[in-house]
Amino acid sequence: MSQRVVLQPGYILHLKPFRDTSALVELITPEFGRMGLVARGIRSPASKLRSVVQPFSPLLVSWSGRGELPNLIGAESQGKPLFLQADALACGLYMNELLMRLTHRDEAQIELFSIYDESLRQLGELRSSVTASLQLQQTLRQFEIKLLQSLGYGLLLAEEAGKGERIRSEQTYDYQLEIGPVAFADPHQEVFGFKVSGKTLLALAGNSMLESTTDRAIYKEAKHLLRFVLDRYLGDKPLLSRQLLRRKSTTPEICN
Structure with missing residues (x-):
């Protein structure tokens, strides 16, 4: 059964290139814990999510799909990214x-x-x-x-x-x-x-x-x-x- 979750608070833990322009994303959320998503096309220069889906930035994340790797369908900043240096x-x-x-x-x-x-x-x-x-x-x-x-x-x-x-x-x-x-x-x-x-x-x-x-x-x-x-x-x-x-x-x- 396909699952759809919208605007779940989360942080990106790790990004790994996947195929030509996509990425495998590991994130942590309060309700679902640590989970993996496929971010399709996110490494494309035209992707609106490319600059948003980054570590140390508080996000509201949405995904949809079944199995161990649902698809990332949206992400927006929940406040300013944390500037770690x-x-x-x-x-x-x-x-x-x-x-x-x-x-x-x-x-x-x-x-x-x-x-x-x-x-x-x-x-x-x-x-x-x-x-x-x-x-x-x-x-x-x-x-x-x-x-x-x-x-x-x-x-x-x-x-x-x-x-x-x-x-x-x-x-x-x-x-x-x-x-x-x-x-x-x-x-x-x-x-x-x-x-x-x-x-x-x-x-x-x-x-x-x-x-x-x-x-x-x-x-x-x-x-x-x-x-x-x-x-x-x-x-x-x-x-x-x-x-x-x-x-x-x-x-x-x-x-x-």
Whole structure:
């Protein structure tokens, strides 16, 4: 049975050339989640949608058809495109790739869509400054944590696994996947997961998520903790956007 959907809020995650003038479009919407569309003729110079259907632009999208790849039949801007530049652009591509790799098609993503929209807008507001690097990292860590939570892989950050005792800032923990932080009884104890300080776990816990600190050592450890967790679900295939950040970033602490 053919389906027709009109004016659904959405963001383009990826565009891939298809045949002579068409493209395969991956987008995320709140009601239909991540989905694929065929945008026929969109790469033609005469296409009115060519400049509209672009990443990081809030859209209202319409499609029609059956099967896994319906046809894009319309798209219009829902506000101004978000202007991402330099490191913010690379971070936006990183977020898109995470969504492409970790979400399934045709599953409603109302909460995740809202998280993505908010994160993109934060990136779009960033301008070069002394604090821009920290703000970028705050946005990425918040997005990663909320993404994992929305997919059912939420992190235990405020209390010790199995005990319910509050994390202590002076304590060191072994963060074990699908278990959580386990306090080290012995500094020479074998590490089964990722070694992380209580200060970092507490900085990531709650709603502030790093906003209460400017300690760059905490930011670096938080980045590696989230990378350790995400890699478990991403598998062995490397993220292209992560490689791009390493090559192009003007702020080494974002990617090292």
